[in-house]
Amino acid sequence: MSFKNALLIASVLVIILAVSFFHAGIGMSDDTTAFGPPAVPCCETGEGVQVVAVQMHWDLEDYATPRAFYRAIQRLVAEGLEGVDRDRPVLMVFPEDVGAPLVFLNEYRAVKDKTTLEDAVIAVMLRNIPGVLYYSLRYGVGPVRALALSKAGLMGRVYVETFSYLARKYGIYIIAGSAPLPDFALERGGDAINYQIRSKDVYNVSYFFGPDGRILGRQKKVHLIPLEQSEGLDLAPGKISDLGVVQTGFGTVGVAICLDAFHEDVLNTLVAQGTDLLVQPSANPGPWNEWQQNDWLNGAWKAVQEHPQLRYAVNPMMTGNLFDLVFEGQSSIIAKVEEAQTGMSYPLAPVEGGFLALAGGHDTEEFVTAVLKRPDQ
Numbered sequence: 223m224s225f226k227n228a229l230l231i232a233s234v235l236v237i238i239l240a241v242s243f244f245h246a247g248i249g250m251s252d253d254t255t256a257f258g259p260p261a262v263p264c265c266e267t268g269e270g271v272q273v274v275a276v277q278m279h280w281d282l283e284d285y286a287t288p289r290a291f292y293r294a295i296q297r298l299v300a301e302g303l304e305g306v307d308r309d310r311p312v313l314m315v316f317p318e319d320v321g322a323p324l325v326f327l328n329e330y331r332a333v334k335d336k337t338t339l340e341d342a343v344i345a346v347m348l349r350n351i352p353g354v355l356y357y358s359l360r361y362g363v364g365p366v367r368a369l370a371l372s373k374a375g376l377m378g379r380v381y382v383e384t385f386s387y388l389a390r391k392y393g394i395y396i397i398a399g400s401a402p403l404p405d406f407a408l409e410r411g412g413d414a415i416n417y418q419i420r421s422k423d424v425y426n427v428s429y430f431f432g433p434d435g436r437i438l439g440r441q442k443k444v445h446l447i448p449l450e451q452s453e454g455l456d457l458a459p460g461k462i463s464d465l466g467v468v469q470t471g472f473g474t475v476g477v478a479i480c481l482d483a484f485h486e487d488v489l490n491t492l493v494a495q496g497t498d499l500l501v502q503p504s505a506n507p508g509p510w511n512e513w514q515q516n517d518w519l520n521g522a523w524k525a526v527q528e529h530p531q532l533r534y535a536v537n538p539m540m541t542g543n544l545f546d547l548v549f550e551g552q553s554s555i556i557a558k559v560e561e562a563q564t565g566m567s568y569p570l571a572p573v574e575g576g577f578l579a580l581a582g583g584h585d586t587e588e589f590v591t592a593v594l595k596r597p598d599q
C-alpha cells in the first residue's frame with residue numbers, strides 16, 4: 223500500500239472516529255448548571271462598595287486540572303478579602319484572560335515543557351484530533367477555533383462553576399475577568415446556563431456573578447488585538463448592540479474588556495445605558511514601559527475624567543509569563559482627579575491625581591482595594 227493511500231485511509235478513519243466520539247457525547251454537552259441560594263448573605267447597606275482588583279500572576283500549574291484551577295481562584299478570593307470591611311457589599315474583579323489557559327485542562331504533561339504558546343496549542347490539538355476535525359468540518363473553521371469549540375464544554379463549566387460557587391460561598395459580587403467561550407444559552411433569567419455548542423463563534427467574554435452565584439450579565443469584547451484575531455486565537459468580535467450593563471445597589475456597572483475601554487463607541491454605549499462604574503479587565507502582552515504607561519492613560523483613566531457620568535473605574539491586570547508571552551501592567555482603581563488628589567500615578571507617566579489605589583509592581587501578584595461611594599452619597 224502506498225503512503226498516499228495509507229494517509230487517505232487514516233484520515234477517513236479519524237473523521238469517522240471524530241463523528242462517533244461526538245455522538246457519544248464528546249465535544250457537545252446538554253448539561254445545564256443551575257445556581258442555588260447564597261451561602262453567605264450580602265449586605266446592601268453601608269456606605270458604598272468595597273472593591274478588590276485582583277492582579278494575577280500566571281502559573282500554568284493552576285490550569286492543570288479543574289481542581290487546581292478552583293484552588294487557585296479560591297486562594298485569590300480568600301486572600302483578597304483579608305482586611306476587607308464586610309459590612310458593605312464587595313465587588314471583586316479579575317483580569318482579562320483568566321480563563322484562557324483552561325484550554326490546557328488535563329493537558330499539563332503535554333505542554334509543561336513547551337517554550338512557545340504556538341507549540342503548546344499544537345500539542346493540545348494533536349491530543350484532541352477527533353474533536354478538532356469534527357468542529358473544523360462542521361463549521362468550516364480553522365484548527366485553533368475548532369480546538370476551542372471542542373474543549374468549550376469543559377472550559378465553560380469549570381470557569382462558570384468556579385466563580386459562581388465562590389461568589390455564593392463568600393457572598394460577594396465577582397466579575398470573572400474573561401475567557402474564550404462560545405455564546406452559551408442562559409436559561410431562567412440567568413439562573414442556569416446550558417453548555418451546548420450553538421454556533422461557530424468563540425468570544426473573549428466576561429461573566430458577572432452576584433452574591434447568590436447567579437449570572438447577572440456577561441460582556442463580549444468588541445475590539446480585538448492582533449493576538450486574538452484570525453492569525454492568533456481566532457476569536458469573534460462582539461457587537462456594540464450586544465453591550466449591556468448591570469444595575470446594583472452600589473451603582474450601574476459596565477464592563478469594557480481591555481482595548482474596549484479605549485474606544486468611544488463602547489464607552490458611549492455603556493454611558494448611554496447608565497454606567498457610572500466602569501470595569502476594565504485587562505491583560506497586556508508586552509513590557510510595561512514608558513510608551514505603554516502613557517498609552518494606558520487613554521483607557522479607563524481618560525474615560526473617567528472625560529465622561530461626567532463615570533464616577534469610578536476598576537482596572538485589574540494580568541501579569542507573568544504564558545509560555546513566550548509576557549504580561550505586565552499595574553492594576554488600578556480610578557476616580558475623578560478632584561476626588562483622588564493623591565499624586566499617585568504610573569511611575570513613567572505621571573499625572574496629577576485620578577488614582578484612588580494603584581498596584582506597587584507591574585509583574586507581581588497583588589490586590590488593589592478601595593471603598594467607592596454610592597451614586598446617592
